[in-house]
């Protein structure tokens with residue numbers, strides 16, 4: 001008999017574009033609330049941080065808050081369990097100085113100028129996906145053919161996965177990251193995916209190309225272990241699939257439901273850039289960054305936090321806090337974008353933010369240019385939202401044009 | 402009284418936020434991906450934007466300092 005699906009953790013609950021009412025009630029009680037994220041999660045102290053300033057304070061302080069579950073700094077200064085192989089290279093789960101060492105080598109590969117070199121490739125991928133939408137006929141599902149179809153190939157371009165391997169690579173990757181799958185099935189897919197990554201790393205070590213992996217081994221070959229290089233590829237897939245597909249799908253829905261706002265950004269690249277920041281803030285597709293562990297006792301948002309307590313920072317609530325922007329629940333693509341935390345804050349601020357912005361810009365602009373008459377093919381209230389995922393989004397978006 | 406910008410390149414996480422927000426003042430190094438200042442003492446016309454960039458910096462690497470005549 002299939003198991004009952006686990007309840008949706010409280011910090012990921014939403015109602016259409018908004019945080020769920022129960023989350024609103026929590027945050028109305030103060031910027032930091034003691035919660036149990038899911039029934040049965042145990043009674044260790046867990047805090048949900050919902051205030052904009054408090055979220056910035058936690059994410060901006062890597063000294064008093066640790067993200068690492070392994071080899072972590074604990075109150076006694078002793079280290080916990082050793083990092084397992086499949087956690088190696090996942091930057092969001094490292095504290096300084098290990099984080100500093102890895103991040104320093106990766107940062108130059110993600111500059112705005114480096115990312116611009118990918119632009120023609122991203123444009124070509126977006127065009128291919130929109131061709132597929134057109135071929136599919138009306139109504140077509142914009143999630144399957146566009147929102148969820150664009151990020152995978154873009155990441156393959158970034159990493160340097162050869163064109164012929166792309167479909168296999170993405171299939172294995174999805175199976176590897178899929179959380180709904182049986183353990184055994186996932187382990188098998190994981191092995192296949194890891195084996196492919198190992199071969200890719202070995203090839204680049206021997207004959208580095210101009211891509212991201214090639215540049216990393218050329219500049220820092222000796223400083224990275226193979227496991228780290230593989231892990232960094234997994235990290236890019238983890239960070240760059242659901243977040244982008246969520247933003248493309250949910251953002252398109254938000255634009256279709258607000259035709260006046262859509263008109264503002266349609267043919268104006270500068271307006272679109274500004275609008276994307278507002279969409280990032282308003283939609284806040286990542287529910288929360290890696291949970292933090294308090295390293296020492298402290299008071300935060302009026303609450304007494306003890307060393308060892310876990311803190312989960314709510315991105316959607318922080319980005320809807322009036323402390324960030326007036327009338328936070330209004331979507332206004334014309335306003336000056338506030339300093340939102342959709343890409344996080346502090347030393348773990350999203351490494352791929354420049355790539356994400358470019359991908360979203362090209363994606364929305366091309367979609368709107370190609371299908372000027374784009375509209376929903378189902379009643380707005382029938383749209384299903386994607387709840388069981390690290391990033392919020394829509395399940396399907398049937399459209400006509 | 403004018404304003405002087407200081408950047409702490411040790412703290413900088415290379416987010417590229419400042420250079421995207423105000424490219425006339427901030428740049429990003431091709432070597433380490435971190436912030437570079439095009440001008441440490443920007444004109445009054447961009448003062449507000451400089452404050453906006455400093456407020457957005459995820460690591461607090463951008464600080465603003467009053468600069469008066471005696472400092473010279």
Ligand code: SF4
Pocket residue numbers: 408412413414415416417418419420435436457458459460461462463
């Ligand atoms: S905004 Fe801050 S962290 Fe980002 S590049 Fe500029 S100085 Fe560095």
